[in-house]
Amino acid sequence: xxxxxxxxxxxxGYTAGIYTARAGLNPLLxxxxxxxxxxxxxxxxxxxxxxxxxxxxxxxxxxAFRAQAERFGTxxxxxxxxxxxxxxxxxxxxxxxxxxxxxxTVILATGAAYRELGLPKEKELSGHGVSWCATCDxxxxxxxxxxxxxxGDSAMEEANFLTRFASKVYLxxxxxxxxxxxxxxxxALANPKIEVVWNTEVAELLGEGKLSGIITRNTVDGSTKxxxxxxxxxxxxxxxxxxxxxxxxxxxxxxxxxVEGRSSKxxxxxxxxxxxxxxxxxxxxxxxxGSGCVAALDAEHYLADVK
Amino acid sequence: xxxxxxTTATFQADVLSSGKPVLVDFWAEWCGPCxxxxxxxxxxxxxxxxxxxxxxxxxxxxxxxxxxYGITSIPALQVFQGGEVVKSIVxxxxxxxxxxxxxxxxx
Numbered sequence: 001x002x003x004x005x006x007x008x009x010x011x012x013g014y015t016a017g018i019y020t021a022r023a024g025l026n027p028l029l030x031x032x033x034x035x036x037x038x039x040x041x042x043x044x045x046x047x048x049x050x051x052x053x054x055x056x057x058x059x060x061x062x063x064a065f066r067a068q069a070e071r072f073g074t075x076x077x078x079x080x081x082x083x084x085x086x087x088x089x090x091x092x093x094x095x096x097x098x099x100x101x102x103x104x105t106v107i108l109a110t111g112a113a114y115r116e117l118g119l120p121k122e123k124e125l126s127g128h129g130v131s132w133c134a135t136c137d138x139x140x141x142x143x144x145x146x147x148x149x150x151x152g153d154s155a156m157e158e159a160n161f162l163t164r165f166a167s168k169v170y171l172x173x174x175x176x177x178x179x180x181x182x183x184x185x186x187x188a189l190a191n192p193k194i195e196v197v198w199n200t201e202v203a204e205l206l207g208e209g210k211l212s213g214i215i216t217r218n219t220v221d222g223s224t225k226x227x228x229x230x231x232x233x234x235x236x237x238x239x240x241x242x243x244x245x246x247x248x249x250x251x252x253x254x255x256x257x258x259v260e261g262r263s264s265k266x267x268x269x270x271x272x273x274x275x276x277x278x279x280x281x282x283x284x285x286x287x288x289x290g291s292g293c294v295a296a297l298d299a300e301h302y303l304a305d306v307k
Numbered sequence: 308x309x310x311x312x313x314t315t316a317t318f319q320a321d322v323l324s325s326g327k328p329v330l331v332d333f334w335a336e337w338c339g340p341c342x343x344x345x346x347x348x349x350x351x352x353x354x355x356x357x358x359x360x361x362x363x364x365x366x367x368x369x370x371x372x373x374x375x376y377g378i379t380s381i382p383a384l385q386v387f388q389g390g391e392v393v394k395s396i397v398x399x400x401x402x403x404x405x406x407x408x409x410x411x412x413x414x
Binding site: 032033034035036037041042059078080096097126127128129131133135136137139140141210231 | 335337338339340341343344347366367373377378379380381383397398399400401402403
């Protein structure tokens, strides 16, 4: 039996790995098979992570997190957790690769998954003009006309990044102000290839087998318009990834894992949660890392008490 | 067994004229999810190579092939049989899901 199993491999999961490994708890970190490293694997330049004054690439930062966790003995498994039973004193974790693990504590750092628009044809056109990953797919839109949907930092970053390839980028947002940080907004607004379309949402996706455009709806007067596009990048936020545990641990009204006060303690003893899966507000790499540290320390204290 | 790289020059011989189904993995160095899928495809190739050939196309080096097959998102996995695309899988998926998607070719 393990002392600690960590589920997730973003800044929260790896930081929990670093701390529990240094505490001699020999953690197993189940990182996922194809999404190891989490959201930052899909970003380019990270400029706000303290300690890196000239910035670095998201994947580079995550490789460093992983190396630091492994240096102290965190065992990283590239597999997906498909089922857990966290209700007893012995926690059971099963993976898609067919392994079953037992542990005294589990740290949930499963992060958040991108949100869909919820429109007909969205799935069918995904990968055929509709994308959630500018860094993966921007390359295919050289000299094309595309749109980014959203108003947060990731929408600004994607729009700016995509101007390296596209000839024109519409940045479509349903309100008349962005919630992105000032520096990111200013960059987007100053970029000559970006045209901001305020107070507008996507009403319909057009195209057979391949996206050809969208119908937009004005959120103020309800008027609709057709916009011909080669690509549509969706950056309308993320939802906490709780499907593994939603019937076992208590969630908040917004469907985040509920934790006690400033701690990482969930409604189940020996089960801790950290990172974006508990955070409806801040959702930064640095806050997730801090939260992973909290979970590691809480797990360490819990283990000392049950011994 | 690591997947062979194919180019515009070898695509006809390696993919279109193959007697066996061929899975073409369209990928790039800068695509994080592609790097995660690649070792899974190598495993599938080792386990089922006698039924399904797996090859790679680097879209940076072969943009014409990517364009010809309408790739707008990677990783993109396309299975060719008799010179035609018979299956298209977009995005990085865990091994059990890929095996299920490819079951008609490897069972």
